[in-house]
Amino acid sequence: MKSRRRVMGLVDVTLFTVSAMLVVDQLTASASIGTDTLGWWLLAIVFFLVPYGLITAELATIYPEQGGIYVWAKRAFGNRWAARTTYWYWVNVGLWMPSVFLLFAGLFCQLFIHGWTDWPAGKWPQVAIALALTWAVVGVGILRLEIGKWVNNVGAILKVAIIFSLGAGGIVFAIRHGSANSIHGGSFLPSFGVTKTYLPVIIYMLMGFELVSSMAGEVKRPERDLPRALLTSGASIAFLYVFATVGILLALPLGKLELVQGLVETFREIFGRDGVGEVVVYALGIGALYTYFTNMTTWTMGANRAAAEAAQDGELPAVLAREHPRHHTPVAAFLITGLISTVTLVGSALFISTQDNLFFAIFAASSVIFLLPYLLMFPAVAVLRRKDPDRERPFRIPGGDRVVIALATLTTIVIAAATLLFVWPEVPDAPAEWSYTGPLLAIVVGALVVGEVILWRMARPRAPRAVRATPEPPPTAPRSATGGQGA
Secondary structure: OOOOOOOEOHHHHHHHHHHHHOOOOOHHHHHOOOOOHHHHHHHHHHHHHHHHHHHHHHHHHHOOOEOOHHHHHHHHHOHHHHHHHHHHHHHHHHHHHHHHHHHHHHHHHHHHOHHHOOOOOOHHHHHHHHHHHHHHHHHHHHOOHHHHHHHHHHHHHHHHHHHHHHHHHHHHHHHHHOOOOOOOHHHHOOOOOOHHHHHHHHHHHOOOOOHHHHEHHHEOOHHHHHHHHHHHHHHHHHHHHHHHHHHHHHHOOHHHOOOOOHHHHHHHHHHOOOHHHHHHHHHHHHHHHHHHHHHHHHHHHHHHHHHHHHHHOOOOOHHHHOOOOOOOOOHHHHHHHHHHHHHHHHHHHHHOOOHHHHHHHHHHHHHHHHHOOHHHHHHHHHHHHHHOOOOOOOOOOOOOHHHHHHHHHHHHHHHHHHHHHHHOOOOOOOOOOHHHHHHHHHHHHHHHHHHHHHHHHHHOOOOOOOOOOOOOOOOOOOEOOOOOEOO
């Protein structure tokens, strides 16, 4: 196993996990469910986030090795399923990145270039911004982890500050002006109307506990630090998501919530549109832009390392294992991720002309593939209890094997349901338009087919290379004692 520099301490691991899981860009999508989103948040935290954290903590400390989810799937289900899991985990990041940077571009234009906010006039300028950011992420990822980790640490701190500002600001706004939406005890009860569209977004926003384990070989004390970081970050994330959602619902009417531009409108409702309020809006907006960027630096760092480990073991193409000669980062995996994002973004933009639909089509397609690895990760904890019972478990889920099986079953069912809801959503404004569903299905099917072709090619027996015969040199006559040739 390749020796790596252990540069991630407890604070780094905690901030990395917060940066991975705390996503500002999807807050307006989850709030679009309405006031009953708070009920859904509480159900998701109790019945999904807590079991998910416990499962990840046990897996991360059984095998605290570089590769994370790849290693766990390999130990539980064998090489082929581990390769498939890791491919899904890796490729979804390249597919997801365009949707995040479309949000970045929309927010950037809303703040600084108003002429590009309206579509279709602003579509290609925003696509160009998203492409530039994609390759900036590739550049950061290739840097040494000692440098790259600080990009994510700052992003995590900004995310906490922005989300706390949304929650506190929304409460102050409601006290001064009244709530923008009717909120009462009964409104918290979950319903299943528009929720079918946005409920999987809540599950998506809670994903990422396992990501830092992909670089466990670069964590100073993984057996001790990983469980502690997961506990701290999980509790913080649960509180901040609910707090921010309350703030948005108190400040902005549901009719004004937009997927791409809703965050700035919420800032403006809370803090004002001129004077000091405008300064605060711009400061928070710039901070939000930075957090969008660090969403992708975090996920690309983890997913590309998992892919590189699988490639080193011969389960994925060897090119993914190529590292930078000085920084020792998976440079080829990062470059290919950038190419996937570029093709996905430009290809989708050619067919989709509505801003929210372009964002949500790419986001939903990537999310379908994003959730697939968890259909193996969660059962893996129960399978490994049976296959490797004597392995030391520095953190062990309390309650015995039956509790483990129950938690693995519950989380797997939640992931399966969220995947189906992403495939058949009630699409905003255009629920049955093939201009939306066509690119979505094309992205999903195309990515899965390419993955199966890669796995098939990697599994084929390879004929040994023919060794070119080298002609033997002609025999030489023995030399005489004087150095001349003998007779």
